[in-house]
Amino acid sequence: MPSQLSPVPPSAARRRPAPALVVVAHGSRDPRALSTVTALLDRVRALRPGLPVHLGHIELNAPLLPDTLAALGDTEAVLVPLLLSRGHHVKHDIPGTAAASPARTRVAAPLGPHPLLVDVLQDRLTEAGWGRTPRDSNAVVLAAAGSRDPDAKTDTARTAHLLAARLGVPVLPAYASAASPTVPAAVRTLLARGRRHIALASYFTAPGRFATECAQAAPWLTAAPLGTHPAMARLLLHRYEEALARPATRELAPA
Structure with missing residues (x-):
């Protein structure tokens, strides 16, 4: 009777290690931001034991992304932006830094x-x-950082649309900088529509100056930033897996 076990092909026996996951955060002068991101990476590591998980910042905090990539040498890595929409950092800064690394x-x-x-x-x-209040009196302002890139505004508007469909109430996107409307302007619009209870959804990955300023303009309740919610860790891994289905931007020269 033949064995149910087959010989392991040599190529399978020498499987390459999984590419490192490099989470790319923006960086902030607020110390709560770094502690939040660090805790979020711990959640990712708990979900995927054995996967090398690293942090690199675009600015303001160490380690900076170029330093993180330099420490990885010529190994494989997947850079996952801890950013919520397309914009200059996603389109230019991160790919440029990646291209300049080994x-x-x-x-x-x-x-x-x-x-x-x-x-x-x-x-x-x-x-x-x-x-806790009747739905027909409620509305939400989705407060985001803002960007001059129209694709970023499109992405935020899409999230507002998805949240409105989930909650069954109007959701207006608003921005802390570089785009309009501002949070106060969005609140006025909703008040003019007869919405008396206007909540602020903090569309920020971590606490910081923009999140604090937007919260101060909220007329009713204010939600916390996205932070270390378990779904954030799952989403980082989902983007990692998506990227693995695409070819690397640069391959090593053949030996």
């Missing part, structure tokens, strides 16, 4: 828009007290 890299899509982000936004609103 690593063989793939650059993943930003986190948003994605239904998992809507899960997080809904949970954060519920934690803040959402759902």
Whole structure:
């Protein structure tokens, strides 16, 4: 009777290690941002034991992305932006840094828009007290950082649309900088539509100056930033896996 076990092909026996996951955060002068991102990476490591997970910042915090990539040498890496929409950092800064590094890299899509982000936004609103007033008097301002890139605004508007469909109330995107409307302007628009209870959904990955300024303009309840919600860790890994399905931006020269 033949054995049910087959010999392992030599190529399978020498499987290459998984490419490193490099989470690319923006960076912030607020110390809460770094501690939040660090805790989020710990969640990713808990979900995928054995996967090398590293952090690189675009600015303001160490380690900076070029230093993280330099430390990886010529190994494979997938860069996942801890950013919520397309914009200059996603389109130019991160790919440019990756191209200048010795690593063989793939650059993943930003986190948003994605239904998992809507899960997080809904949970954060519920934690803040959402759902305790009649729905026909409620509305939400989705407060985001803002960008001059029109694709970033399109992505944020898509998330607002998904959140509105989930909650069954109007959701207007608003921005802390570089785009309009501002949070106060969005609040006025919703008040003019007869919405008396206007919540602020913090579309920020971590606490910081923009999140704080937007919260101060909220007329009712304010949700916490996305932070270390478990779905954020799952989404980072999802973007990592998506990027692995695409070819690396640069391969090593043949031996």
